[in-house]
Amino acid sequence: MLGLPRGIATVVRTVARLNVxxxxxxxxxxxxxxxxxxxxxxxIQQIQSPGGIKAWLVEEHSxxxxxxxxAFDGGNSQDPEGKAGVANFITAMMDEGAGDLKSEQxxxxxxxxxxxxxxxxxxxxxxxxxxxLSANRDKAAELLKLSVQEPRFDQDAVERIRQQLIANLIYxxxxxxxxxxxxxxxxxxxxxxxxxxxxxxxxxxxxxxxDDLLAYHKRIFARDNLKVVAVGDITPAELGKLIDDVFGxxxxxxxxxxxxxxxxxxxxxxxxxxxxVPQSVAVFGLGAMPRMDPDFMTAFxxxxxxxxxxxxxxxxxxxxxxxxxxxxVYTYIQPDRYTSILxxxxxxxxxxxxxxxxxxxxxxxxxxxNGPTQADLDAAKSYLTGSxxxxxxxxxxxxxxxLGLMQEGFGPDYVETRNKKIEAITLADxxxxxxxxxxxxxxxxxxxxxxxxxxxxxxxxxxPVAAPSRG
Amino acid sequence: MRLVTFTRxxxxxxxxxxxxxxxxxxxAASATRATEFKLENGMDVVVIPDHRSPVVTHMxxxxxxxxxxxxxxxxxxxFLEHLMFKSTDKIPVGEFSKIVSRLGGQDNAFTGHDTTAYxxxxxxxxxxxxxxxxxxxxxxxxxxxxxxxxxRNVILEERRSRIDNNPSALLDEQMNAAxxxxxxxxxxxxxxxxxxxxxxxxDALTFYKHYYAPNNAILVVSGDVTPDxxxxxxxxxxxxIPANPDVNPVRHRPSEPPxxxxxxxxxxxPRAGNYSMQRYYLAPSYVTANRSGEAEALDLLMxxxxxxxxxxxxxxxxxxxxxxxxxxxxxxxYGLDGGTISLYAVAxxxxxxxxxxxxxxxxxxDIVKNGVTEAELARAKRSYLADYVYESDNQATLARRYGWxxxxxxxxxxxxxxxxxxxxxxxDDVKKVAAxxxxxxxxxxxxLVPDESGVAKAExxxxxxxxxxxx
Numbered sequence: 001m002l003g004l005p006r007g008i009a010t011v012v013r014t015v016a017r018l019n020v021x022x023x024x025x026x027x028x029x030x031x032x033x034x035x036x037x038x039x040x041x042x043x044i045q046q047i048q049s050p051g052g053i054k055a056w057l058v059e060e061h062s063x064x065x066x067x068x069x070x071a072f073d074g075g076n077s078q079d080p081e082g083k084a085g086v087a088n089f090i091t092a093m094m095d096e097g098a099g100d101l102k103s104e105q106x107x108x109x110x111x112x113x114x115x116x117x118x119x120x121x122x123x124x125x126x127x128x129x130x131x132x133l134s135a136n137r138d139k140a141a142e143l144l145k146l147s148v149q150e151p152r153f154d155q156d157a158v159e160r161i162r163q164q165l166i167a168n169l170i171y172x173x174x175x176x177x178x179x180x181x182x183x184x185x186x187x188x189x190x191x192x193x194x195x196x197x198x199x200x201x202x203x204x205x206x207x208x209x210x211d212d213l214l215a216y217h218k219r220i221f222a223r224d225n226l227k228v229v230a231v232g233d234i235t236p237a238e239l240g241k242l243i244d245d246v247f248g249x250x251x252x253x254x255x256x257x258x259x260x261x262x263x264x265x266x267x268x269x270x271x272x273x274x275x276x277v278p279q280s281v282a283v284f285g286l287g288a289m290p291r292m293d294p295d296f297m298t299a300f301x302x303x304x305x306x307x308x309x310x311x312x313x314x315x316x317x318x319x320x321x322x323x324x325x326x327x328x329v330y331t332y333i334q335p336d337r338y339t340s341i342l343x344x345x346x347x348x349x350x351x352x353x354x355x356x357x358x359x360x361x362x363x364x365x366x367x368x369x370n371g372p373t374q375a376d377l378d379a380a381k382s383y384l385t386g387s388x389x390x391x392x393x394x395x396x397x398x399x400x401x402x403l404g405l406m407q408e409g410f411g412p413d414y415v416e417t418r419n420k421k422i423e424a425i426t427l428a429d430x431x432x433x434x435x436x437x438x439x440x441x442x443x444x445x446x447x448x449x450x451x452x453x454x455x456x457x458x459x460x461x462x463x464p465v466a467a468p469s470r471g
Numbered sequence: 472m473r474l475v476t477f478t479r480x481x482x483x484x485x486x487x488x489x490x491x492x493x494x495x496x497x498x499a500a501s502a503t504r505a506t507e508f509k510l511e512n513g514m515d516v517v518v519i520p521d522h523r524s525p526v527v528t529h530m531x532x533x534x535x536x537x538x539x540x541x542x543x544x545x546x547x548x549x550f551l552e553h554l555m556f557k558s559t560d561k562i563p564v565g566e567f568s569k570i571v572s573r574l575g576g577q578d579n580a581f582t583g584h585d586t587t588a589y590x591x592x593x594x595x596x597x598x599x600x601x602x603x604x605x606x607x608x609x610x611x612x613x614x615x616x617x618x619x620x621x622x623r624n625v626i627l628e629e630r631r632s633r634i635d636n637n638p639s640a641l642l643d644e645q646m647n648a649a650x651x652x653x654x655x656x657x658x659x660x661x662x663x664x665x666x667x668x669x670x671x672x673x674d675a676l677t678f679y680k681h682y683y684a685p686n687n688a689i690l691v692v693s694g695d696v697t698p699d700x701x702x703x704x705x706x707x708x709x710x711x712i713p714a715n716p717d718v719n720p721v722r723h724r725p726s727e728p729p730x731x732x733x734x735x736x737x738x739x740x741p742r743a744g745n746y747s748m749q750r751y752y753l754a755p756s757y758v759t760a761n762r763s764g765e766a767e768a769l770d771l772l773m774x775x776x777x778x779x780x781x782x783x784x785x786x787x788x789x790x791x792x793x794x795x796x797x798x799x800x801x802x803x804x805y806g807l808d809g810g811t812i813s814l815y816a817v818a819x820x821x822x823x824x825x826x827x828x829x830x831x832x833x834x835x836x837d838i839v840k841n842g843v844t845e846a847e848l849a850r851a852k853r854s855y856l857a858d859y860v861y862e863s864d865n866q867a868t869l870a871r872r873y874g875w876x877x878x879x880x881x882x883x884x885x886x887x888x889x890x891x892x893x894x895x896x897x898x899d900d901v902k903k904v905a906a907x908x909x910x911x912x913x914x915x916x917x918x919l920v921p922d923e924s925g926v927a928k929a930e931x932x933x934x935x936x937x938x939x940x941x942x
Contacts, residue, residue, distance in 0.1 A: 160790065276741060278635045390576075396865075
């Protein structure tokens, strides 16, 4: 009996899943003095294992659990040319046997130890998550080590997972939201690895071989591109030993392809992709400030006011609350390593898509020209600072938050200083950055469905000569 | 509504959802965790302290859901849930969520067949304010005609997003309608489109005035709070609202006649992507179990039969015979009127659905005939107990578990006695419920067939059965 949430649960999940950094940037701040600061309650220790691997640790001995989150630089943008989907393939293969244990044995052993392990790939990183009960720590870590260092990638398991991945891709090809997002990237980053479908296509996944998986594993699973965070029932000495056991046997250096910095193609475009669905889905977006840009935080706050703040956001107000045009409309800023984008989505019946996009453009333009009001800014700051602690109320969430900070090159003190940065944003800053960020003429739009009265409008200069690099 | 998903990795999600309402009390935590009391007006209160982080989850659960709707008004429970965010005598239109947000909180709500819940996650010092606002809208909702009509368009868009754009969701809807001959569980929570588009302000108010009252509600607070604090705040807010003597504490629902015919249906949809099948069986729930331990045995049965890559169905269909690219099953045992067993499979390329179905039936027949092994049962029990410990990491999950159980009439003692009840289940118990409830006559089987041409291939039709009954 699945409940039907009224609001933006999906959006929140999407944002969180897309990029740890996004959630962090949004929430890494505390100001309201009555709040106990998570940072104060939370002692973030920076440790170095005897073998030289650095990690952050928050000890929490009240629940007999350990959560370990780690990331290797190099996500699906490291897929070899013509083999899009390798990183995603690997994430599904990590519990399919390792060392002497075949797939079934490995999985039964995991279950016997109640160990949880999962992987996820983004454009720039491969994320691992490992959770164990304290009582099973050593045995579970041994199993994790096998998978990290000696995954088997047995041919029968490869074929089995391939069938699942292909079934998922076929399914996703019929999902208007997924198609709109995939095509948005293809349009915005034509010619760059970011343009490739992150889980590949039926064609590319069909071609991926066991050797491709082994080669990717060898290149990416290394120590110099590894970040590790642990939260839970474990001491620094125990953690040092655990991470040496698990990761110490990996190569010292990763072998990453260079990825060029890039920006979404400016100039604006609109692509309509026909699909027989009663509700069209649009994805729209443009370039934003990189994570280390001095205006990033301000841009983040501006986005919150425009489309990131759920029912407090302008787009939700205008599209849903006032006109009832959509259940869901939102934007977020996603700072990837080699680009940064502001991207959003709206889903509405075919007859209303043109009108909805028109409203969205107008709101962007209005925000660019006038900026937010003081009241908008105050409300956004109040939420962003006040809700910080909500991101730190479970071991697993704390670990994700800290891993994101580590990846972006911040220190643990960020948790305490972040609030001040948000508080320091003035109305003049917000107006200036709104104008710098929001240029509706650059908006890249992809619509999937049968939107009434809409057709593709792609300036000649933006038409790729050949299909964008999709392989 | 069942969760329909075809990716193997999502099995974890299914499991997590099915576990939402469970409380296996493992050795990790003390035997009693929650404190329970009643306000003078009859409102139930449950407090689950977790002092690790200075935040709380505040939920109000009403003992009313879509299965309590008058026939012909499908969707009114969920529509009202949306309208609860509009205005009250004290709160202007659309301000509820904005106030929560300005206080650094997050809010949302959801509706099921048996319950409707509203929640906020906030810093602990805002709990009193949340209670004040939630108590206010329990009895002082104000609905403006125009606001109601606008919001009706929103729920229609929500239906398009969740159901009409998604053939799997459409199949699920059709299957439930076929499974339940008389029980209102056959009507989708979100409602049928043609009835939703006629729902009125008066429909919402009638429903509201009857069901929304303190003596029909459960307050659940988890997080950094003590039972005494909650009692003080609740007395000052909810405690001031008079009980509604018209709410009948016994919930009467039309019940199912004895099932005598297996039902089958085929949904042909060009958007289906893959050939897949689902099957649902009527089964008792924790609430309607005929004898103690029955629902627990069903949980363990389906864990062994269908949960994850170590399950019988996955091993047989996906790993060994390769008839399916993914397959599994689940037991959903938290309905007021009853539970369900569900099965799913995505056919491997070129394999006909009847062949897949026969493969699943062979697995089930084997369990019915020969039962499960002691080793399988022990592993399944361990796994459930571990899940409990993992879930105790998350205060929001705990709040949901207690709230959902209480809303369908289970007690704190039932919830906290679950691990012990699970541990008592024997292989005989499992065999017995398998024989009793894997009953084809109490089932519906649905095929989802990709159909570009509008003509189904002959092999998609069900095979003839020797007994005239398929299983």
